[in-house]
Amino acid sequence: MGDKANAHPGAAGRATAADHPASVRNVVLVGHSGSGKTTLVEALALTAGAVNRAGRVEDGGTVSDYDEIEHRQQRSVQLSLVPVEWDGIKVNLLDTPGYADFVGELRAGLRAADAALFVVSASDGVDGSTRMVWEECAAVGMPRAIVVTHLEAARADYEEMTRICAEAFGGDDPDAVLPLYLPLHGPQGPDGHAPVTGLIGLLSQKLFDYASGERKESEPGEDQLPEIEEARNRLIEGIIAESEDETLMDRYLGGEQVDVKTLIEDLERAVARGTFFPVLAAAPAADGARQGLGTVEVLELITRGFPTPLEREAPRVTTVDGKPRELKPCDPNGPLVAEVVKTASDPYVGRVSMVRVFSGTLRPDETVHVSGHGLADRGHEDHDVDERIGALSAPFGKQQRTLSHAIAGDLACVAKLSRAETGDTLSAKDDPLLMEPWQMPDPLLPLAIQAHSKADEDKLSQGLSRLVAEDPTMRLEQNQATHQVVLWALGEAHADVALERLRSRYGVQVDVVPHKVSLRETFASKATGRGRHVKQSGGHGQYAICEIEVEPLPGGSGIEFVDKVVGGAVPRQFIPSVEKGVRAQAAKGVAAGYPLVDIRVTLLDGKAHSVDSSDAAFQTAGALALREAAADVKIHLLEPVAEVSVLVGDEYVGAVMSDLSGRRGRVLGTEQTSGGRTVIKAEVPEIEIGRYAVDLRSLSHGTARFNRSYARHEPMPPQVAERIREETRDAS
Numbered sequence: 001m002g003d004k005a006n007a008h009p010g011a012a013g014r015a016t017a018a019d020h021p022a023s024v025r026n027v028v029l030v031g032h033s034g035s036g037k038t039t040l041v042e043a044l045a046l047t048a049g050a051v052n053r054a055g056r057v058e059d060g061g062t063v064s065d066y067d068e069i070e071h072r073q074q075r076s077v078q079l080s081l082v083p084v085e086w087d088g089i090k091v092n093l094l095d096t097p098g099y100a101d102f103v104g105e106l107r108a109g110l111r112a113a114d115a116a117l118f119v120v121s122a123s124d125g126v127d128g129s130t131r132m133v134w135e136e137c138a139a140v141g142m143p144r145a146i147v148v149t150h151l152e153a154a155r156a157d158y159e160e161m162t163r164i165c166a167e168a169f170g171g172d173d174p175d176a177v178l179p180l181y182l183p184l185h186g187p188q189g190p191d192g193h194a195p196v197t198g199l200i201g202l203l204s205q206k207l208f209d210y211a212s213g214e215r216k217e218s219e220p221g222e223d224q225l226p227e228i229e230e231a232r233n234r235l236i237e238g239i240i241a242e243s244e245d246e247t248l249m250d251r252y253l254g255g256e257q258v259d260v261k262t263l264i265e266d267l268e269r270a271v272a273r274g275t276f277f278p279v280l281a282a283a284p285a286a287d288g289a290r291q292g293l294g295t296v297e298v299l300e301l302i303t304r305g306f307p308t309p310l311e312r313e314a315p316r317v318t319t320v321d322g323k324p325r326e327l328k329p330c331d332p333n334g335p336l337v338a339e340v341v342k343t344a345s346d347p348y349v350g351r352v353s354m355v356r357v358f359s360g361t362l363r364p365d366e367t368v369h370v371s372g373h374g375l376a377d378r379g380h381e382d383h384d385v386d387e388r389i390g391a392l393s394a395p396f397g398k399q400q401r402t403l404s405h406a407i408a409g410d411l412a413c414v415a416k417l418s419r420a421e422t423g424d425t426l427s428a429k430d431d432p433l434l435m436e437p438w439q440m441p442d443p444l445l446p447l448a449i450q451a452h453s454k455a456d457e458d459k460l461s462q463g464l465s466r467l468v469a470e471d472p473t474m475r476l477e478q479n480q481a482t483h484q485v486v487l488w489a490l491g492e493a494h495a496d497v498a499l500e501r502l503r504s505r506y507g508v509q510v511d512v513v514p515h516k517v518s519l520r521e522t523f524a525s526k527a528t529g530r531g532r533h534v535k536q537s538g539g540h541g542q543y544a545i546c547e548i549e550v551e552p553l554p555g556g557s558g559i560e561f562v563d564k565v566v567g568g569a570v571p572r573q574f575i576p577s578v579e580k581g582v583r584a585q586a587a588k589g590v591a592a593g594y595p596l597v598d599i600r601v602t603l604l605d606g607k608a609h610s611v612d613s614s615d616a617a618f619q620t621a622g623a624l625a626l627r628e629a630a631a632d633v634k635i636h637l638l639e640p641v642a643e644v645s646v647l648v649g650d651e652y653v654g655a656v657m658s659d660l661s662g663r664r665g666r667v668l669g670t671e672q673t674s675g676g677r678t679v680i681k682a683e684v685p686e687i688e689i690g691r692y693a694v695d696l697r698s699l700s701h702g703t704a705r706f707n708r709s710y711a712r713h714e715p716m717p718p719q720v721a722e723r724i725r726e727e728t729r730d731a732s
Helices: 037-048 064-073 100-112 128-139 158-169 222-243 246-253 260-272 295-305 454-470 492-504 572-588 615-631 650-662 692-699 718-731
Strands: 024-030 080-086 089-095 115-121 144-149 177-179 181-185 196-201 206-209 216-218 277-281 317-319 337-346 350-359 367-371 384-388 392-396 399-403 411-415 425-428 433-435 445-451 475-479 484-489 510-513 520-523 527-535 542-552 559-563 599-607 635-649 666-673 677-685 705-715
Touching: 024 037, 024 100, 024 128, 024 295, 037 080, 037 089, 037 115, 037 144, 037 295, 080 295, 080 392, 080 411, 089 100, 089 295, 100 128, 100 337, 100 350, 100 492, 115 128, 115 158, 115 295, 128 158, 144 158, 144 295, 158 177, 158 181, 158 277, 177 222, 181 206, 181 222, 181 277, 222 246, 222 260, 260 277, 260 295, 277 295, 337 433, 337 454, 367 433, 425 433, 445 454, 445 492, 454 475, 454 484, 454 492, 484 492, 492 510, 520 542, 527 615, 542 572, 542 615, 559 572, 572 599, 572 615, 635 650, 635 718, 650 666, 650 677, 650 692, 692 705
Parallel strands: 024 089, 024 115, 115 144, 144 277, 177 277, 559 599
Antiparallel strands: 080 089, 181 196, 196 206, 206 216, 317 433, 337 350, 337 425, 350 411, 367 384, 367 425, 392 399, 392 411, 445 484, 445 510, 475 484, 520 635, 527 542, 542 599, 635 677, 635 705, 666 677
């Protein structure tokens, strides 16, 4: 690569429908926030001719009303699609957010793509989050390449960055990560910094100078040949080794000169197999220029070195009742199987779904079957419905360009799928199928909200349901114990975007309130109580007396009611009334207003009146008896305890364990895993980990992950319980 003259894109920029999977490349751009992914997409689109009249590609994507949020946050918060055309190949560039809160958008991009460009800033290096995504791609064998950006920065060092990338991404084989090009430096400036103005192709042994704004090819000077030769030999050996072309390695080591065409073919084979990861460099074009530095080289790698959709193994497909279904890989004439990788709302056309077609051909105005994945635990409705799709289009900035069809391997935007959600499968209505869903992280930051006004209350339910339909990394909870509406998000920025979307897109203003955990109460020891409800106010009075004994039970026992009345002291018809009164009072609590649990209530004795006793009177007496028993004994406040599992780099184990201990956590053990990481298992009170998703990210510099599950309720320490009781009294 690099031996080809500038390719003219012809009809570049036109979102034409691909006619064969071999003419499609789906590439996701990955990197930390601020690494330059969006700038690189714009530079590639500019080089390929996909620009507007102002000479600049507009913000890619399917929804224009995101711009306000992205401008306010000064970072991408969504997956966006920019299709360009280069050398007769349609390239779907998928730009992902780099901030950890929007990892759901990143995972969607990985699902839709067949290869990944890891974008690394020459001035910032490789962060831990980017390394973790690299490992995710390695686990599924996704082909990858690395693009170094921000070469114009004063402290940028391309050579040093290629070494860092080899160390970070090469694992046990640093020669699997090598540069295809060396930098061509211009004259030194007053600060001593010599800017990168071009590239030296190691395989072609040509210079590609971008200083004029157009890519110009020339021969290297004599003084440059020794440096080229050393780097070229290492590159050739790496390519041949990773392509597993043993005969060629023997010939090369025997001193045979290998022609460039053969080397490029081996490079393409090794990249497509996901065993060799070339490093390239790129920079945006200067004002008025058409080509940015390295953009031609990146486009050449994408179109010639990255695999076609035909080479990707499709996710597992079943019938809607779970029976396996075998499909030919990426067959445009096969059964329709497509997946919604992103759902968004457009103020003019309504809901828009970004879809990756894995089999068959999707056409406008046809009726398809929409299968949901049963994410009821995240507030999503189950659905298996038929829907008529609207127009097919490809985004071009804020415009949508109409497509006549979308074949297997291609991406398209589908209008007016009113029920389809992110992760849903589209298939033929007479042959409904279901794709295995991709893994999404659990949202672990709770956001308790309430409508700001009565008008907002009327719109809140619909707005929230649309919000979670678009974003499967968000979970909606109607907490029956605390009576709160809780949105679970991945982090503060994720929560902030959700609130902004509610306000700007759905016209719902909400207030954020303190999140409550479901505290409970129980008896610390055995106690007795007498409930006496005797009133006379003319006519029929009220008369009911009951005596009970209360004793604590093991956690999780609930409330047990036992009848030990003898001799009819409490008539049989009123015993259920006593139980009803006891349970009603238990639900209200007896100390701090939290539900009373894990007790056995035994009805021992009582009195009744032949005229004045009633169901209501004995309900009241039962409640009074429970309150009296509680007044004479210590009441434990129970708090929920979560079982927490933290995956963290070894260098942060001590800090994480210390932090867990400071949260009243009990570390249960640790376990070494691959990649220099440790799993820490602990039990931590839920009241202490409300913001753990945010705090752990700060503690581990964004490299740790955790999950949590409810373990049990257990007594709260006295000093903490007293503080909670005081807060409850102050609130009331």
